[in-house]
Amino acid sequence: MTEAQEIETGARARTRRAIVEAAVRELARDSAASLGQIADAAGVGRTTLHRYFPDRAELLAAVGAETVARLTEVHARARVDEGDARAALRRLCPEYLLLGDLLTLLFTGVVPDAVLDGEGAAPLAALVARGHREGSIDPELDVEWVVGVVWAQLYLAWATLREGQAARHDIVPMLVRTVDKAVAP
Amino acid sequence: MTEAQEIETGARARTRRAIVEAAVRELARDSAASLGQIADAAGVGRTTLHRYFPDRAELLAAVGAETVARLTEVHARARVDEGDARAALRRLCPEYLLLGDLLTLLFTGVVPDAVLDGEGAAPLAALVARGHREGSIDPELDVEWVVGVVWAQLYLAWATLREGQAARHDIVPMLVRTVDKAVAP
DNA sequence: CCGAAGTGGAACATTGATGTTCCAACATGG
DNA sequence: CCATGTTGGAACATCAATGTTCCACTTCGG
Numbered sequence: 001m002t003e004a005q006e007i008e009t010g011a012r013a014r015t016r017r018a019i020v021e022a023a024v025r026e027l028a029r030d031s032a033a034s035l036g037q038i039a040d041a042a043g044v045g046r047t048t049l050h051r052y053f054p055d056r057a058e059l060l061a062a063v064g065a066e067t068v069a070r071l072t073e074v075h076a077r078a079r080v081d082e083g084d085a086r087a088a089l090r091r092l093c094p095e096y097l098l099l100g101d102l103l104t105l106l107f108t109g110v111v112p113d114a115v116l117d118g119e120g121a122a123p124l125a126a127l128v129a130r131g132h133r134e135g136s137i138d139p140e141l142d143v144e145w146v147v148g149v150v151w152a153q154l155y156l157a158w159a160t161l162r163e164g165q166a167a168r169h170d171i172v173p174m175l176v177r178t179v180d181k182a183v184a185p
Numbered sequence: 186m187t188e189a190q191e192i193e194t195g196a197r198a199r200t201r202r203a204i205v206e207a208a209v210r211e212l213a214r215d216s217a218a219s220l221g222q223i224a225d226a227a228g229v230g231r232t233t234l235h236r237y238f239p240d241r242a243e244l245l246a247a248v249g250a251e252t253v254a255r256l257t258e259v260h261a262r263a264r265v266d267e268g269d270a271r272a273a274l275r276r277l278c279p280e281y282l283l284l285g286d287l288l289t290l291l292f293t294g295v296v297p298d299a300v301l302d303g304e305g306a307a308p309l310a311a312l313v314a315r316g317h318r319e320g321s322i323d324p325e326l327d328v329e330w331v332v333g334v335v336w337a338q339l340y341l342a343w344a345t346l347r348e349g350q351a352a353r354h355d356i357v358p359m360l361v362r363t364v365d366k367a368v369a370p
Numbered sequence: 371c372c373g374a375a376g377t378g379g380a381a382c383a384t385t386g387a388t389g390t391t392c393c394a395a396c397a398t399g400g
Numbered sequence: 401c402c403a404t405g406t407t408g409g410a411a412c413a414t415c416a417a418t419g420t421t422c423c424a425c426t427t428c429g430g
Contacts, residue, residue, distance in 0.1 A: 011397095011406065032217050034387060045408040050389065108293070138362075145359045148345065152337040160333065174330045177323075178367040196376065196428085219417060230378040235419065 016052050018042045020062050027063065028101035028162075031110045035059070064111045067102050068119050074099065075123045085131030086183065089150070092127070093176050096154050101162070107155040121147055131183070138185045146183055153179055201237050203227045205247050212248065213286035213347075216295045220244070249296045252287050253304050259284065260308045270316030271368065274335070277312070278361050281339050286347070292340040306332055316368070323370045331368055338364055 022042035026033040035056060039049040053059035078095045080088050096103070105111045106120065128146045131137030137146065157175040160166050207227035211218040220241060224234040238244035263280045265273050281288070290296045291305065313331045316322030322331065342360040345351050 015406085035389090036387075046388095047390095047409070048407060051407085055389070056387095138366075140362060141359050142351070142355075144350065145345075145356075145363070148341045149338060149363050152341045153334060156333045156337045160330075165329065166327070170327075171330075174326050177325060178330070178334050181323075181369065182363040182367040184366065200376085220419090221417075231418095232379070232420095233377060236377085240419070241417095 015044060015048065019044060019049055019052055019059070020066055023059055023063050024066065024101045024105065027110050028104040031108060060111070063105065067106065067111050070099055070102055071120050080123055080127050084136045085127050085134055086136040086180065088127055089131070089137075089183065090176050090180055092124070093150070093154065093179055094172055096150075097157055097161075097172065097175070100158060103151075103155050103158045104162075107151060121151075124150065128183075135185060137183050141183065149182055150179055200229060200233065201247075204229060204234055204237055204244070205251055208244055208248050209251065209286045209290065212295050213289035216293060245296070248290065252291065252296050255284055255287055256305050265308055265312050269321045270312050270319055271321040271365065273312055274316070274322075274368065275361050275365055277309070278335070278339065278364055279357055281335075282342055282346075282357065282360070285343060288336075288340050288343045289347075292336060306336075309335065313368075320370060322368050326368065334367055335364055 019038070019042045023038050026038045026041050030037075035049055036046050038059075039046040042049070049059075053062060074092075074095050078088070078092045080092060082088065083091075099106075124147050125143050128137055128143045132139055132143070141149075153175055157171050161168060161171055204223070204227045208223050211223045211226050215222075220234055221231050223244075224231040227234070234244075238247060259277075259280045263273070263277045265277060267273065268276075284291075309332050310328050313322055313328045317324055317328070326334075338360055342356050345356055346353060
């Protein structure tokens with residue numbers, strides 16, 4: 001009965017993890033990164049990578065699954081239903097930022113958009129809709145537009161951090177400030 | 186003395202234009218589009234494409250030049266030095282949006298970033314700096330951050346338009362509204 | 371109308387990525 | 401210590417993209 005969740009030894013789990021993490025890093029840097037580059041970045045041979053992920057599509061699927069998992073974590077941790085919607089959004093931004101390179105993959109569509117459209121954007125869209133009802137979020141702005149503005153600024157913030165052009169403690173306040181002001185009624 | 190600016194017959198100029206335009210369109214859709222796809226989209230043979238642009242790098246350079254030219258046009262047309270900086274920014278957004286797929290290429294870095302950093306972002310950065318001095322733009326926000334927020338939302342607006350998820354007359358007011366509120370002091 | 375300019379397609383060589391197979395090395399826990 | 405699980409690398413076949421050459425066909429201006 002271990003079909004869905006294969007049991008793996010310590011070594012296998014560790015190697016698998018290293019490969020997926022390297023894939024996230026390299027694909028964020030260059031969405032056309034070759035499997036060879038990813039294997040190098042993971043510190044494993046290309047053969048080993050193919051042992052875990054027979055082809056590129058399976059590796060991308062694993063990255064997608066990782067994304068969904070991390071996204072679910074963030075939503076669970078952020079308690080998006082507490083307080084007024086705009087305040088929840090202010091709390092949510094720094095949490096999302098912890099997704100790091102996954103933000104890049106989501107925003108640039110390396111991971112199939114279905115992920116973002118489904119599991120990914122739904123809680124945020126619901127939060128914005130609640131803000132509309134409560135009156136804490138500008139009614140002139142579509143839910144979709146607000147969601148887009150949030151994602152776009154998260155992506156921007158991460159890209160800035162990643163390239164070392166600013167430090168986290170400088171970026172986060174500006175991110176929260178521009179998101180909050182943009183969506184305020 | 187026609188070294189820098191080759192004189193071309195009507196036919197050559199037309200074909201060249203068609204290729205560059207198709208390249209912009211296809212590369213915006215998929216930054217890894219093959220030369221064959223681009224040639225097809227331009228309605229010319231792959232051989233003809235190679236006649237105009239011996240290799241991929243030269244085609245990308247031509248796209249870069251096109252980008253600079255269009256960007257220069259926008260800056261010339263927008264009269265960024267008139268009125269207060271925030272008002273100028275409100276006028277500027279719809280103009281930038283006319284860049285269409287070029288926004289995608291700029292934002293996703295298909296065109297070498299040097300273009301954006303140099304000719305591209307300078308006038309906008311100058312506008313924001315003026316806004317800081319005048320007090321019409323939030324002094325808590327870095328010039329770089331404000332510039333990033335503007336580009337990110339322009340990219341978002343174009344992506345939304347391109348995918349037909351909203352009409353221009355719905356998007357533009359929301360774009361201007363969120364940009365303006367975000368940068369207001 | 372005719373010659374030059376422009377074009378498309380077939381054919382080819384080259385290259386880099388991909389995926390597979392096989393084997394030698396190695397650690398590691400029983 | 402040794403059987404098993406795990407790994408890396410070499411070698412190979414395949415494939416798609418790239419860039420080149422050559423030739424036949426249009427077309428369009430003088």
